[in-house]
Structure formats: C-alpha cells, structure tokens
Amino acid sequence: MTLAEGGIDLFLPHTYDIVWSLIILVIVALFFYKFFMPKFNAILDERAAKIEGNIAKAEAAKAEADAAKEKYEAQLSTARVEASKIRDDARAEASHIIADARSRAESDAAQITANAQRSIESQHQQALVSLKGEVGVLATALAGKILGSKLENDDVQSSMIDKMIDDMAGSDKK
C-alpha cells in the first residue's frame, strides 16, 4: 500500500538534510572531543589516582602496623624472658641469702655456745681455785684450832689441804 508509493524517496537525500546532519555531527563531535570526554577522563583519572593512592597508603599503614606489632611482640617476649630470669635470679639469691644467714647464725650460735662454755669453764676454774685457796685457809685455820698448834711444816700443810680437797671432790662427784 503506502510503502510502495514513495519507498525510493526515503533513500533520496535532500540537500538541507545533508547540511543539517553535517552541522549536527560536527557540533556533537566537537562537544564530545573537546569537552565531554576530556572532562570525564580527567575525573576518572583523578578518581583512579586517588583510589590507587589510598590503597597504597593503606598498604603502607598496614605494613607499618605489622612491623610495630612484630617489634612489640619481640620486645614483649624478651621482657618476659628477662622477667623470668630476674625472678630466677632473685629466687636463687634469696635462697643463697637464707642459706648464708642460716650458716652464719649457726656459726654464731656455735661461737656463742663455745664462748659460754669457755667462760663457764673459766669461771668454774676460777671458782675452784678460789675455793681451793679459801678452803685451804679455812682448813688450816680449822686444823690449827683443832690441833691447837700451827703447822710448821709447809709440806705437811699442803698435803693435808690436797687430801681434803680430794675428799671434797669425791663427795662432790657422788
């Protein structure tokens, strides 16, 4: 029907159609080449750069954090080792000190005991000597009184005293 009437006319261009189509194409092409594409390319490039920059920044920050973490962990482990070493040292020192103190106390005690023993012995000896003298004098006096006479001979006198003391010591031991 209708298509057959002017079908070929559709493909026969008018001059004004060519003119307008060319004008429009040139305008549109200029717009895209000179403004639209450069503008968007700039925006897209800037965005890509920014994103890449941010990614790099994030990566650097992560690496830094990782390094710091590693460092802290190393420090922490050395600190732990150090602490345990200090603790062990302290424990050793403490036991050493205790042992030292104990041995010193023991030797002190032994010395004190020995000193006491010695002083007791010397006092004992002193007492014995003084007693011996006093007893001798007393015995002599007593014997003199009993005998009514002074014992002239020193030898007799001392042998008598010794005998008396021996007797006394014998009764002491009983």
Next chain:
Amino acid sequence: MVEAMGMLFAAESPDLPTVNDFLPPEILFQGTPFALNRIILIRIVATIILLIVLGITASRAKLIPGRWQSIVETGIDFVRESVVYQVMGETRGKRYVPMISTLFFTIFVFNLCGIIPGMNMAANATVVMPLVFAVWVLIQYWVTAVREKGLWGFVRDECFPKGVPWPVYILLAPIQLCELILIRPASLTIRLFANMVSGHLLVATALAFAQYWVIDATNKLAGIPIGALWFVFGFVLTLFEAFVAFLQAYVFAILSTVYISMSYPED
C-alpha cells in the same frame, strides 16, 4: 491483514502511518539549503537536549559521583570497555574512544526520540543522518589503514589475501573493494535507518488501531477490548523500541570499532 481487519469492522479506516511520515514537508526556510522539516527539527532539539544534559553533567562532574553522573559514567565506561577495548585493546583503542562515544551517545539519544511523546519520530529516521555517521566511520577506517599499512598495503591485504589461488582474485578483489568502499557504510546506514523506520511504523500502527477501536469505531462492545489489546501491543512495542534504540546504537558503535580495527595489521 491489518488493513483487512480495518475494512471488516468499520467504514472509516484508522489513521495508519505512511511512508510520508518520513518525508515531511519543509516548514521553515523552504527551498534553501537550510530548510527545516519535522524530522530535522526533532534532530536539532535532540541535539540541544543532548548537549545541555551531558554538558551540565560534565561541568558539574565530581570526584564522588551522584546518581545521574554514575549513570552517564556507566555509559562512558560501557563504550570504552565493552565496545572499544574489547574489540581492539587499550593501546590501539584509546584514540578512538571519543569517536565511538560520540557515535554511541548521539545515535542512542536520536533513536530514543522515536518513543518520546510529541516527537514520536527517531531523529535518525531520515537516511542522511545514519549515512553521515557511516561516512565518518568510512573516512576514519581508511585514514587509519593508510597510516598503519599504507594505501596499497591495506588494499592488498583486503583484496588479495595471501594463500588464495590467483584466479580467485578475479572474483574476490572487486567484491572486497566494493565491501571496503560501499557495503560497509551502506550496511551501517541501512541497518540503523530501517530499524528506525520499522520501529515507527510498528508503534504508530499499533497505537493508530488502539485509537481507532476505542474512540472511532461504532461498535463499542467489540471495539474497546480489541482497542485495549492494540494498546497493550503498542505499549510493549514502545518498550521494545527503547531496547532497539540502545541495541542499534550499540551495534553501530561496535561495528564501527570492528571496521577501524580491521585497518590495523594483524598481530
């Protein structure tokens, strides 16, 4: 069939679209090289809208895109990645991205005019606009070929391919030459133009019948359901035309890229 149905049910025939829709009368500057008809007016309006919308988008473009800017960027990205770089790679394709983007966006918007109420006619619906786009592509792939291979190198590669016995050249060479000079631009032109013509005819026919059956037909009992069906059909076809508008822009862009790519020596 369409006409038969029209004749069967009513005396008055519906206002069906004709080929004259594509040959509108000159309405301004008649007889001069700058004469305007309806389709050219649509084309100019579409161009102005395209320039204003994309111009504002570009001048307000921000590093962090809003919704509309994201849509436009998706389009740019689609042409660059899915059309140009996919066909010819980034190193060769980079210089053609603006050209293919121009073709894609312009053809898409011009095609969409076919379903914009009030326009109802694609701005590509005269043969000249697709032809002008196709000639641009023709010039571009010849220029590329001369730069990359030299004029004779290109013609020899295309018309006298290696490994073909020489008598075949007698047949092959003219066909290939014809392909390079005529068939490529003609196929680009006619594919786009014919799609726009048929799209307009389909949508307008469906809507003309819908109008006829619902409003003009005397038998309302039969008319309204039939008219409603025609309207649904027209509605679906309108959506289909939106898809065709994109598809033809994509096909034009990708074929242009392929033709330019074929001007390069093989890797």
